[in-house]
Amino acid sequence: xxxxxxxxxxxxxxxxxxxxxxxxxxxxxxxxxxxxxxxxxxxxxxxxxxxxxxxxxxxxxxxxxxxxxxxxxxxxxxxxxxxxxxxxxxxxxxxxxxxxxxxxxxxxxxxxxxxxxxxxxxxxxxxxxxxxxxxxxxxxxxxxxxx
Ligand code: FES
Numbered sequence: 001x002x003x004x005x006x007x008x009x010x011x012x013x014x015x016x017x018x019x020x021x022x023x024x025x026x027x028x029x030x031x032x033x034x035x036x037x038x039x040x041x042x043x044x045x046x047x048x049x050x051x052x053x054x055x056x057x058x059x060x061x062x063x064x065x066x067x068x069x070x071x072x073x074x075x076x077x078x079x080x081x082x083x084x085x086x087x088x089x090x091x092x093x094x095x096x097x098x099x100x101x102x103x104x105x106x107x108x109x110x111x112x113x114x115x116x117x118x119x120x121x122x123x124x125x126x127x128x129x130x131x132x133x134x135x136x137x138x139x140x141x142x143x144x145x146x147x
Contacts, residue, residue, distance in 0.1 A: 005093050035056060
């Protein structure tokens with residue numbers, strides 16, 4: 001049912017945890033299943049120098065968080081904003097149809113973290129959207145260390 005890559009990222013998540021001195025944080029959730037995803041970013045020279053996640057959710061949400069952090073690490077902010085849930089799904093060799101919505105959480109969490117950075121630093125980026133998920137919280141990264 002799940003690809004080997006999904007199982008690998010579920011069993012051995014990359015970039016899991018908290019970045020204590022993060023420059024930005026984005027938290028999103030899915031009201032239907034109650035799952036929550038938080039992305040932390042460390043940004044230097046408009047590049048994502050470090051990224052981590054905490055996900056309170058299903059296995060597919062953990063695997064997509066892990067893969068999404070791998071895809072954005074080292075990218076410029078505008079490059080990171082072009083990474084869609086489809087790119088995350090492709091990198092994981094797909095998910096079952098009833099789990100596709102879990103990958104949207106990763107795309108939204110990255111967008112939300114960059115939105116947080118842009119708001120705090122008065123910046124504008126091509127492709128940045130106002131977060132739309134159900135439980136987006138506007139918070140300062142230093143106040144959001146734990147879920
Ligand atoms: S079931 Fe909620 S994110 Fe997967």
